[in-house]
Amino acid sequence: MLIEFKSVTLERSGRTILKDLNLSLVQHRIGIIGDNGAGKSSLARLINGLLTPSDGEVWIDGLNIAGRLTEVRQQIAFVFQNPDNQIVFPVVDEDLAFGLKAILPHARDRQARIMEVLGVLDMQDLAKRPVAQLSGGQKQLVSLAGALCRSPKLMILDEPTAQLDLRYRNRLQSILSELPQQAIVLTHDLAMLETFERVLVIDKGHVVHDATPSVAIAWYERRCQA
Numbered sequence: 232m233l234i235e236f237k238s239v240t241l242e243r244s245g246r247t248i249l250k251d252l253n254l255s256l257v258q259h260r261i262g263i264i265g266d267n268g269a270g271k272s273s274l275a276r277l278i279n280g281l282l283t284p285s286d287g288e289v290w291i292d293g294l295n296i297a298g299r300l301t302e303v304r305q306q307i308a309f310v311f312q313n314p315d316n317q318i319v320f321p322v323v324d325e326d327l328a329f330g331l332k333a334i335l336p337h338a339r340d341r342q343a344r345i346m347e348v349l350g351v352l353d354m355q356d357l358a359k360r361p362v363a364q365l366s367g368g369q370k371q372l373v374s375l376a377g378a379l380c381r382s383p384k385l386m387i388l389d390e391p392t393a394q395l396d397l398r399y400r401n402r403l404q405s406i407l408s409e410l411p412q413q414a415i416v417l418t419h420d421l422a423m424l425e426t427f428e429r430v431l432v433i434d435k436g437h438v439v440h441d442a443t444p445s446v447a448i449a450w451y452e453r454r455c456q457a
């Protein structure tokens with residue numbers, strides 16, 4: 232997908248969060264890094280219409296997303312930093328099935344898809360578990376499974392490794408490397424992005440660096456040491 236920010240400014244509660252952003256995002260793997268509060272999540276939420284620009288426009292594949300939110304959200308899966316924002320139903324497979332209802336009308340097909348994706352994540356044993364009994368990392372994986380089940384055109388992952396142990400963090404990295412879809416990853420786990428095509432550094436609502444991972448990460452690390 233081609234995601235374009237055209238002179239986008241975002242204000243919330245009277246504060247300018249993002250200022251006059253002009254961006255064209257088309258690469259298969261894009262990382263977004265920056266300090267806490269820099270504006271990464273806000274930028275990502277503009278892409279699927281969870282936030283609306285105060286000024287300017289966000290376009291996807293040549294069309295302004297304003298007024299096309301249902302269509303845009305069918306194509307873009309957003310995995311939130313806090314999985315509690317995403318998981319609605321009390322049992323894992325019920326929650327995953329709900330997200331699939333519009334795509335797979337037959338319960339048997341939904342269950343097959345769910346077990347396939349849980350298998351990829353090596354977490355089939357969680358299918359019948361109550362969500363309330365899951366650890367933070369397991370909930371993060373259920374959110375990820377929900378996104379993968381729907382095979383969206385674009386996945387936006389906000390801090391996907393924040394609660395994962397090393398084994399699952401590495402598994403996520405390998406899943407991402409094989410995922411056919413486009414992905415935008417917001418993270419403080421800089422090593423995750425080494426194989427990406429492009430990394431943006433956000434600071435105080437501006438894109439302050441935009442380069443290949445090795446260049447952008449080295450720039451950001453130097454800046455953090457200064």
Ligand SMILES: Nc1ncnc2c1ncn2[C@@H]1O[C@H](COP(=O)(O)OP(=O)(O)OP(=O)(O)O)[C@@H](O)[C@H]1O
Nearest residue numbers: 243244246248265266267268269270271272273274
């Ligand atoms: N509802 C809101 N009203 C006012 N300001 C907000 C609101 N939500 C977020 N902000 C502010 O917007 C700024 C950017 O927040 P955002 O969550 O986009 O940052 P981030 O780069 O994703 O941070 P982190 O790495 O800590 O997740 C922060 O200063 C935050 O306090």
